[in-house]
Amino acid sequence: MTSGSSFEQDMDLLRQRMKAERHRSDRERLELLSQMQEAMREARRRQDDQESSMRRHQAFLSRARAEADIAKAHFEADMKRRQAFFEESAAHAARREAERTQHAEEQRRRSASSSSSHEYGLPGVASASPRVVATPQQELQFGAYESAFIAFEAAPSDGTVQYSLASCPWPPASCPVSGVRKGDSVDRRKHLLKLALLRWHPDKFEAAHSSKLSSGERAAIMEKVNAVLRRVQAERVAFADADDAGTPGTRPAHSYSAAAGVQIDPTIPAAVGPRTAKYAYEGRFQ
Structure with a gap:
């Protein structure tokens, strides 16, 4: 009886140990599974962050390209306006120079005509008052x-x-x-x-x-x-x-x-x- 009781006790103790070991193994498995799930979630979160960053980067590049295109269009339009302004200014300066040249030529002709009138006694040209050394x-x-x-x-x-x-x-x-x-x-x-x-x-x-x-x-x-x-x-x-x-x-x-x-x-x-x-x-x- 004593031997049988001792065996039963040993078996109970073994079953308890096995049960405890199974519980410990289950906990470790659950912890490992939880860690794996957490790692997967972290990896998925990182992937989502990377994809979001890539989308933001793509959006930034798109906006930058659009702004660059707009700036280029504005620059080209401004250069065209400047070129047109410079051409108009050059044409205006050329017209003014031509007018000054024509005016100077007319003045020269009038002066030559006045000098000829004075020299040959032509009518209709008034002479200036005589100048003297006075000062x-x-x-x-x-x-x-x-x-x-x-x-x-x-x-x-x-x-x-x-x-x-x-x-x-x-x-x-x-x-x-x-x-x-x-x-x-x-x-x-x-x-x-x-x-x-x-x-x-x-x-x-x-x-x-x-x-x-x-x-x-x-x-x-x-x-x-x-x-x-x-x-x-x-x-x-x-x-x-x-x-x-x-x-x-x-x-x-x-x-x-x-x-x-x-x-x-x-x-x-x-x-x-x-x-x-x-x-x-x-x-x-x-």
Whole structure:
């Protein structure tokens, strides 16, 4: 009996141990299964996160491409507007330059027409008031011009000294070429005008000073000499008009044109104006 009881106890103990071992194994299996399920859920969550990140990345790339396309379209449209603006500005500048050139050409033609009218006695062109050397500054400028021209005349004619367009002694623009002063007598004015006409006559100027002129700028120098001569002729006409205004109804028997070898018919009424007078050329400068 004792042996049987002991066996039964051992069997019960073994069954309990086996049951406990089975419970422990079940718990471990359940824990392992739970861990596997958790790992699978974590893997699925990571996969979902990756897919979501990929979708967000794709959406970001799509938006970036769309924004880049919009920016490119705006840039191209802006460049087209700028190009059109630059072309319009260039066309406008070209039109303005053409207008300025045309205006300058018209001014030059009017000036040439006025000079021709003064020179040949054409009617309908009003002459300017006579200018005189009246201020100390003008005295200094004209004195410097006279000194420079005296040095120019005294320069050797053997070609060792060459004058360019810039270095030639040109009369100042603020003074009359003749150098007439305020208060000069009529005879004094005639004398100064005659000297200026002789000095700036193109043929005489070139004959006296051609060897001193730079060969590369000779044409430009002679063109300016002609321009200075036109100034002297305008001064001559202006003084003649001033004298006519002081003696209404008749013309002086001797005008300032007589200093240049030109006589004005005194029988023509002064109201007609000196530019319509009949100039009888007695001869060119000798």
